[in-house]
Amino acid sequence: MRFIVVRRTKPHPYIKPLIIALSLITGMGLVAILLTLIGAHPFAILVTIAYSFTTPQVVKDMLLLTMLGCALLISFKGAVWNVGAEGQLYTAIIPIVWITLYVAPWSAGSPPHQPILIILASITAAAVFGAMWGAVAGALRAYVGIDEVPVTLIMNYVAYYVVNILVLGPFRGRYVYGYIRTDDLPDAYKLGINVVMQRTGNAFLDGFLEFIRVVVYYAYWVLAAALVALLTWVVFNHTTIGLRIKILGSNPEFLRAVGVDVRKTTVMALALSGLLVGVASAIYYLGDLTRLTYPIQAQTAGYGYLAILVVWLSMLELPLIPLSAYIVSSLRNAGRNMQIFGLGGLESTLVLLGSVLLTYSALRFLTEYEVRVVK
Amino acid sequence: MSYEYVVLKEISKKFAGGVKALDKVTIEIRTGEVLALLGENGAGKSTLVKILYGVYSADEGTIYINEKRVDISSPAEAIRHGIVMVSQHPQLIDTLSVAENLALGLKAFNAFTSIKKVSKFISEKSGKFGVKIDPWEKVWRLTYTQKQLVEMIRAMLLNARVVLLDEALTYLPLEEKRKFYKFIKEFTAKGGSAVIITHKIPEALEAADRIAILRRGRLVGIIEGGSARIDDVRKMMFGESAAEITYGKLQASQPGEEAVIETQDLWITGDFGENAVRGVSLRVREGEVVGIAGIVGNGQRELTQALAGLRKVSRGRILIGGRDVTNRGVRVVREMGVGYIPDSPLAFGISIDNSMTENIAALYQRKSMLVNWSEVREVASSLIEAYKIMIPDAGSLIKVLSGGNIMKVIVSKEINYCRRALIAHNPTRALDEVSAIMVRKSIKERAISDGVAVLLVSEDLDEIYQVSDSIYVMNSGKLYGPFPPDEAERSNVEHLMVI
Ligand SMILES: Nc1ncnc2c1ncn2[C@@H]1O[C@H](COP(=O)(O)OP(=O)(O)O)[C@@H](O)[C@H]1O
Ligand SMILES: [Mg+2]
Numbered sequence: 023m024r025f026i027v028v029r030r031t032k033p034h035p036y037i038k039p040l041i042i043a044l045s046l047i048t049g050m051g052l053v054a055i056l057l058t059l060i061g062a063h064p065f066a067i068l069v070t071i072a073y074s075f076t077t078p079q080v081v082k083d084m085l086l087l088t089m090l091g092c093a094l095l096i097s098f099k100g101a102v103w104n105v106g107a108e109g110q111l112y113t114a115i116i117p118i119v120w121i122t123l124y125v126a127p128w129s130a131g132s133p134p135h136q137p138i139l140i141i142l143a144s145i146t147a148a149a150v151f152g153a154m155w156g157a158v159a160g161a162l163r164a165y166v167g168i169d170e171v172p173v174t175l176i177m178n179y180v181a182y183y184v185v186n187i188l189v190l191g192p193f194r195g196r197y198v199y200g201y202i203r204t205d206d207l208p209d210a211y212k213l214g215i216n217v218v219m220q221r222t223g224n225a226f227l228d229g230f231l232e233f234i235r236v237v238v239y240y241a242y243w244v245l246a247a248a249l250v251a252l253l254t255w256v257v258f259n260h261t262t263i264g265l266r267i268k269i270l271g272s273n274p275e276f277l278r279a280v281g282v283d284v285r286k287t288t289v290m291a292l293a294l295s296g297l298l299v300g301v302a303s304a305i306y307y308l309g310d311l312t313r314l315t316y317p318i319q320a321q322t323a324g325y326g327y328l329a330i331l332v333v334w335l336s337m338l339e340l341p342l343i344p345l346s347a348y349i350v351s352s353l354r355n356a357g358r359n360m361q362i363f364g365l366g367g368l369e370s371t372l373v374l375l376g377s378v379l380l381t382y383s384a385l386r387f388l389t390e391y392e393v394r395v396v397k
Numbered sequence: 398m399s400y401e402y403v404v405l406k407e408i409s410k411k412f413a414g415g416v417k418a419l420d421k422v423t424i425e426i427r428t429g430e431v432l433a434l435l436g437e438n439g440a441g442k443s444t445l446v447k448i449l450y451g452v453y454s455a456d457e458g459t460i461y462i463n464e465k466r467v468d469i470s471s472p473a474e475a476i477r478h479g480i481v482m483v484s485q486h487p488q489l490i491d492t493l494s495v496a497e498n499l500a501l502g503l504k505a506f507n508a509f510t511s512i513k514k515v516s517k518f519i520s521e522k523s524g525k526f527g528v529k530i531d532p533w534e535k536v537w538r539l540t541y542t543q544k545q546l547v548e549m550i551r552a553m554l555l556n557a558r559v560v561l562l563d564e565a566l567t568y569l570p571l572e573e574k575r576k577f578y579k580f581i582k583e584f585t586a587k588g589g590s591a592v593i594i595t596h597k598i599p600e601a602l603e604a605a606d607r608i609a610i611l612r613r614g615r616l617v618g619i620i621e622g623g624s625a626r627i628d629d630v631r632k633m634m635f636g637e638s639a640a641e642i643t644y645g646k647l648q649a650s651q652p653g654e655e656a657v658i659e660t661q662d663l664w665i666t667g668d669f670g671e672n673a674v675r676g677v678s679l680r681v682r683e684g685e686v687v688g689i690a691g692i693v694g695n696g697q698r699e700l701t702q703a704l705a706g707l708r709k710v711s712r713g714r715i716l717i718g719g720r721d722v723t724n725r726g727v728r729v730v731r732e733m734g735v736g737y738i739p740d741s742p743l744a745f746g747i748s749i750d751n752s753m754t755e756n757i758a759a760l761y762q763r764k765s766m767l768v769n770w771s772e773v774r775e776v777a778s779s780l781i782e783a784y785k786i787m788i789p790d791a792g793s794l795i796k797v798l799s800g801g802n803i804m805k806v807i808v809s810k811e812i813n814y815c816r817r818a819l820i821a822h823n824p825t826r827a828l829d830e831v832s833a834i835m836v837r838k839s840i841k842e843r844a845i846s847d848g849v850a851v852l853l854v855s856e857d858l859d860e861i862y863q864v865s866d867s868i869y870v871m872n873s874g875k876l877y878g879p880f881p882p883d884e885a886e887r888s889n890v891e892h893l894m895v896i
Contacts, residue, residue: 260767260768260770261766261767261768262758262762262763262765262767262768263766265755265758265759265762265768266759268751268755269748269751269755269759272748272749272750272751273744273747273748273749273750273751275744275745276744276745276746276747276748276756276759277748277759278707278727278745279705279707279727279737279739279745279746280727280731280759280760280763281706281726281727281728281729281730281731281732281763282728282759282763283728
């Protein structure tokens with residue numbers, strides 16, 4: 023008996039989700055084995071990981087990562103590698119802080135429709151800033167010929183730097199003693215629905231109610247993530263720019279030969295990508311972050327980088343973005359929980375993510391190839 | 398004594414979209430023979446040789462080599478069995494020398510390892526062939542013919558017992574094609590076998606010992622080369638449609654007065670800094686088809702690319718519809734209603750990782766922000782019907798189509814797109830006879846009924862004579878002519894091509 027690998031001529035209908043699931047299981051197994059070797063209890067590890075997939079903490083991350091994943095997908099489809107979501111995320115927060123704290127701060131006497139206007143203005147401004155931050159990298163790649171990967175990466179640090187300067191200087195809070203950070207976002211501008219759940223005493227029921235509470239709190243996020251995903255779908259399936267970005271990703275020479283400006287398309291891909299990052303950024307700031315703290319690079323949750331993993335894991339398939347966002351957030355959550363439960367340090371998070379992604383990269387070839395057994 | 402070196406037994410292959418590319422095909426390849434594999438576009442020829450070369454695996458059926466059952470799961474394995482494929486596109490690395498290229502390929506098979514021996518072998522073989530190749534020449538300096546010859550020499554170096562030529566000779570000029578056939582004959586005389594896929598039936602009749610004909614995935618028959626009659630072969634290949642084949646001159650146009658495509662003393666630099674086009678001036682009037690004959694690599698590619706706006710002109714002017722479009726880029730030219738069938742169809746003509754509808758939309762949907770898909774689908778289905786494109790549906794990815802059908806998508810979308818002018822470079826390459834004639838007719842039709850000015854550049858003289866109202870010859874970047882086709886002797890034109 024012998025195994026041979028041959029190129030698939032028919033794509034397998036469920037191969038992509040299958041590969042993702044398989045890498046997840048293998049990765050978890052690997053981590054369990056590794057940590058068992060250094061003395062942890064394998065059962066405890068598996069339970070912790072499984073538990074981490076069901077806790078309410080993943081809701082927020084998953085929604086945010088879905089939005090950021092969609093944003094990056096727009097550029098990745100065009101083979102333009104925007105690894106600068108992190109920088110775009112924080113750059114886009116700058117105008118929000120300015121608007122919500124300085125242009126239109128909330129006071130008891132403000133008109134009742136002000137919050138909604140301010141929230142919309144914040145989202146718009148964030149989108150514009152994100153788009154500009156992306157377009158700069160796009161222009162450098164298209165017109166100066168500098169590769170966008172280092173550029174977008176370096177621009178992340180530039181963004182940290184700019185935000186830090188602002189927080190240290192003009193944006194430094196007036197009501198926060200002892201901290202270097204901005205004032206808190208006024209409650210009226212916060213994007214979230216608070217409901218109070220009565221405790222019942224039944225652990226299972228309480229857990230479920232907590233889940234409901236979190237989902238309700240993030241109802242706006244659910245809406246926003248759905249809108250961003252829908253927008254991404256519309257861009258790719260119904261707009262000329264989306265079509266051009268896809269062709270840019272598969273054959274830029276053909277794009278040129280039909281008379282499309284390849285450079286402009288490159289800039290547009292990065293600008294659109296940054297625009298959606300900006301939208302996600304506004305939702306994140308208004309609904310969860312609510313202030314910037316110095317130094318930002320020590321405070322960031324690294325969503326901009328995790329989003330790259332999300333898109334990579336989705337194999338650039340829009341329908342798989344929410345699924346892979348869910349997996350990445352759960353794995354991150356699992357790592358955190360393992361630390362909390364004393365099953366390993368920070369390295370266990372990395373080992374977990376690493377083994378899942380490693381298995382995943384190893385199995386990815388199965389989308390194009392199949393393994394057959396011959397006698 | 399000849400015997401059956403390879404036997405392909407009851408080979409079946411089905412592709413995505415339910416296309417049955419091969420249906421229980423049984424063919425043997427004998428030692429010492431030239432076997433021609435004929436069939437219309439999409440008949441399954443490439444699929445069959447790719448299975449033998451280990452690129453695809455068969456769904457059913459078995460392969461025997463020397464009466465032993467074998468599994469060929471990769472080209473490397475095929476080469477170990479002495480089976481080597483040469484395709485239309487040379488697989489050489491441009492920046493390396495010929496000898497380096499060949500030595501590189503051989504390392505893996507431990508045949509010759511010394512580059513000296515390799516270079517000696519190259520000089521010897523190419524000398525015998527009659528087209529000298531310097532083994533230390535960088536590959537980019539070689540002509541297309543030389544590159545294909547290097548591919549053949551590579552096969553010899555690999556101790557090939559069977560060479561598979563999948564339209565490998567399609568783009569060669571006639572004279573050099575003949576040399577190839579001679580080369581192949583010498584190879585088979587020593588016990589090798591050659592499988593040749595071509596769309597030129599007379600060639601197959603002349604060169605092949607046996608002719609196998611495929612139709613819609615089935616083997617229709619195998620006939621002896623000597624006894625075959627061209628009409629019978631065509632019938633077997635095309636069935637009823639064989640009656641549409643004609644090489645008679647198509648109806649002449651009544652050109653208008655106005656020049657739609659005009660160049661004035663055009664100079665264009667090639668990829669390697671040479672003067673590829675040297676002072677070309679030509680005029681194509683409304684409704685006229687102007688043909689440019691010539692051997693590949695004499696500046697035609699640079700000329701057509703410049704006309705489409707893809708390549709910079711170093712001197713001279715290009716006018717389309719009286720407007721100066723010199724170095725104005727592709728968009729301006731395209732928006733004036735110019736169709737362009739490029740010389741490198743897979744680079745500039747289509748994006749194979751996208752669907753047919755997406756490819757059409759990229760060209761046609763240029764005004765609004767939203768794509769009007771129903772309009773695009775309408776165009777797609779009318780093209781599929783008019784050009785008999787074999788495609789599961791208009792939303793299928795181009796890469797699942799056979800070479801001929803990809804070409805039909807490229808050509809049909811451009812012929813349909815042009816309103817004012819069409820620049821067609823080898824528009825029927827890779828097409829079978831019936832399809833080629835259909836394409837020529839529709840090009841002529843656009844010229845006659847819609848007044849489209851057509852510049853047809855082709856290495857196929859039959860094609861030039863069949864369609865053109867006026868003929869030029871291009872050689873070493875210079876243009877000779879125009880000649881009226883009725884007066885231009887074929888032998889004179891051929892002479893101008895090679896001087
Ligand atoms: N990779 C593929 N995926 C799906 N269909 C294919 C693929 N390759 C070829 N086909 C289909 O199989 C049929 C035979 O193709 P091919 O062998 O390339 O024909 P040809 O005789 O022109 O060389 C065609 O209908 C083609 O569309
Ligand atoms: Mg073929």
